[in-house]
Amino acid sequence: MQYPDLVILYVEQASQSARFYSRLFDLAPLAETPTFAMFRFASGMRLGLWSREAAEPGAEAMGGGGELAVRLDDAAALEACFDSWRAQGLRIVQPITEMDFGRTFVALDPDGHRLRAYVAAV
Known part of the structure; x- marks a missing residue:
């Protein structure tokens, strides 16, 4: 498989x-x-x-075109992650928000890649 x-x-x-x-x-x-x-x-x-300069074939796109998502167990873990990432200086582009799929927030890495932490609704 x-x-x-x-x-x-x-x-x-x-x-x-x-x-x-x-x-x-x-x-x-x-x-x-x-x-x-x-x-x-x-x-x-x-x-x-x-x-990006070493990738073969050459890479044109940089951050923001997708997300690296991290699933957390519960709302307390999500809030702790939010506090930790903010304390580490990550740029938060979406605060903790309730979405169709659950509670979530989004931060950016230094290259602009989206890092989503979430707690699934189901």
């Missing part, structure tokens, strides 16, 4: 983005070079950070 297990975000500086995501998720990269870093989450999903 085929299924996606890796999300790649194109970034300006892979090492700078790796430090950002290491702090954000309290997780060390599995691998890191000057142009690429790879993380693996407990769920098994992997996140790659690839320098």
Whole structure:
């Protein structure tokens, strides 16, 4: 069976983005070079950070065209995440809001990629 297990975000500086995501998720990269870093989450999903200049074929798009979504267990965890990300200096572009799919908020990483934290309604 085929299924996606890796999300790649194109970034300006892979090492700078790796430090950002290491702090954000309290997780060390599995691998890191000057142009690429790879993380693996407990769920098994992997996140790659690839320098836009080094990507083959060349990457044109940058942040904002999609979201990296983080599911949380409950409203208290969502509020704690919101407070933590705001304290770390992430730009919050959507405050905690009730949406059709549940409670959520959105922040941006240094390259403008959208980071959505949410608690599912179902």
